[in-house]
Amino acid sequence: MNANVTELVVFALLFLAVSVMGFVAAKWRRPENIESLHEWGLGGRNFGSWITWFLVGGDLYTAYTFVAVPALVFGAGALGFYALPYTVVVYPLVFLVLARMWSVSHVHGFVTPADFVRARFGSPTLALIIAITGLVATMPYIALQLVGIEAVLKTMGITGHLPIIIAFAILAAYTYQSGLRAPALIAFVKDTLIYIVILAAVIYIPAKLGGWGSIFDLAKAKFAASPAPGDGITLNANNQLQYVTLAFGSALALFLYPHSLTGVLASKNRGVIKRNMAALPAYSFLLGLIALLGFMAIAAGTKGVVGANGKVDNNTIIPALFDQMFPDWFAGVAYAAIGIGALVPAAIMSIAAANLFTRNIYREYLRKDATDAEEARVSKLVSLVVKVGAVLCILLLDPQFSIDLQLIGGVIILQTLPSVGLGLYTRWFHKGGLIAGWVAGMSAGIWMLYMVPNPANGKAHFGGSAFGLSNLGIDTKMTIYAGFLALAVNLIVAALGTLVFRALKVADGPDVTSREDYFADEGDPKVKDLDLAASH
Secondary structure, three states, X not given: OOOOHHHHHHHHHHHHHHHHHHHHHHHOOOOOOOOOHHHHHOHHHOEOHHHHHHHHHHHHOOHHHHHHHHHHHHHHEHHHHHXXXXXXXXXXXXXXXXXXXXXXXHHHOOOOHHHHHHHHHOOHHHHHHHHHHHHHHHHHHHHHHHHHHHHHHHHOOOOOOHHHHHHHHHHHHHHHHHOOHHHHHHHHHHHHHHHHHHHXXXXXXXXXXXXXXXXXXXXHHHHHOOOOOOOEXXXXXXXXXXXXXXXXXXXXHHOOOHHHHHHHHOEOOHHHHHHHHHHOOHHHHHHHHHHHHHHHHHHOOOOOOEOOOOOXXXXXXXXXXXXXXXXXXXXXXXXXXXXXXXXXHHHHXXXXXXXXXXXXXXXXXXXXXXXXXXXXXXXXXXXXXXHHHHHHHHHHHOOOOOHHHHHHHHHHHHHHHHHHOHHHOOOOOOHHHHHHHHHHHHHHHHHHHHOOOEHHHOEOOOOOOEEEHHHXXXXXXXXXXXXXXXXXXXXXXXXXXXXXXXXXXOOOOOOOOOHHHHHOOOOOOOOOOOOHHHHO
């Protein structure tokens, strides 16, 4: 496949422009000293409503949104729309939870969710578990952004891993220099491009394909001829439970990711968070339009790019649709939107993962007396290592559907909900019970993921997150989201473990937070110049 010069030039120019913005961001809202996690890793904790809206939106709606969701709709039909209800229900769910996390973090100087767990339950071991879980779950999510860029490059006729390495090297350089300010500034460009491309796509492409009625008819005909029992333009008895549990489980998981909390903790007050939780559902409308691209690709007869293994790469379906339907120059703009849509979350994720390592592993176990500057320096270096890990992740896992990466990460991060999510509201759980619950839930989740095959690409294991209830001895073809069941196991074991530890009078850890800490706001005497040692 020959490279399309026009597309490549437009893509490269826009990519270069945001890279320059990434380096310039170091001077944007520049503090006297950026050498601390509060400045480098959280942008000075002083972002207002607009910056937070673009930052959190740019963080949550990633290359996965553009590439994986419509690719799933293209391949499986209605199940791919699970992303729509989950982004509708997530904001009411986390509206008050995140405000409480902001308050207690600003009172005690927490940078990561593991910082909070360490203080709330008085257990370095539990905090370490939460930190490692966050790191492991974030790795495939960063790799997912790589998939998005790779899909665009393949569609433009660029093969090999060198362009990806160059793109991530540039990302690593400006993230190292500017910290969270880089993705915060670039997010403005990313979101603007995405809105332009999607609105153009849902008006222009259907007009060329004979209207929405024709698009849905052709999609329905394709799925009617499909041998797969779960595929279809509407849900059926086999996948309805999977759809509901996947949407709900994904909603619970979304703000447990360290990078999601990073954007929230960078806000300057509780009001900013509440306004954003009310306004962010606007992205859900955009997500619905993006999902419909999968049906458009069916109607257009789009063929994905054939990979080196001789099989069609499903991740290239939407870039191939843009290449097929748009003029070359605008296809280049669309590709840049996907590429930049990968850079913003990848930067935030690598920062969040680095902060976890620095705060909850390096400082807790290796250098308890680390200075602010030393913390920032270690985080910068670890953010580079994390990006290398993401590249290795994509090379080792090599998924047919890139969405598998995010779903696996979701099952893993859900196991932190009892400690982080419920911990914001209750201290009832014993630290030993929470550790036992995590072990049980994680074991169950990994086993269920191992048992999921993917016939489409010949995988016998780790083929997705749709766990067949038949594996539990139930005579049915129904599937359920593996993360939902794993979380149920976690909660049951944590509750039973708590009762046992309390009955045995096993000492619990001290809680250094107080009720008032969870309601403090900007201007409150407790929300002072943050003391890095406060949480230790």
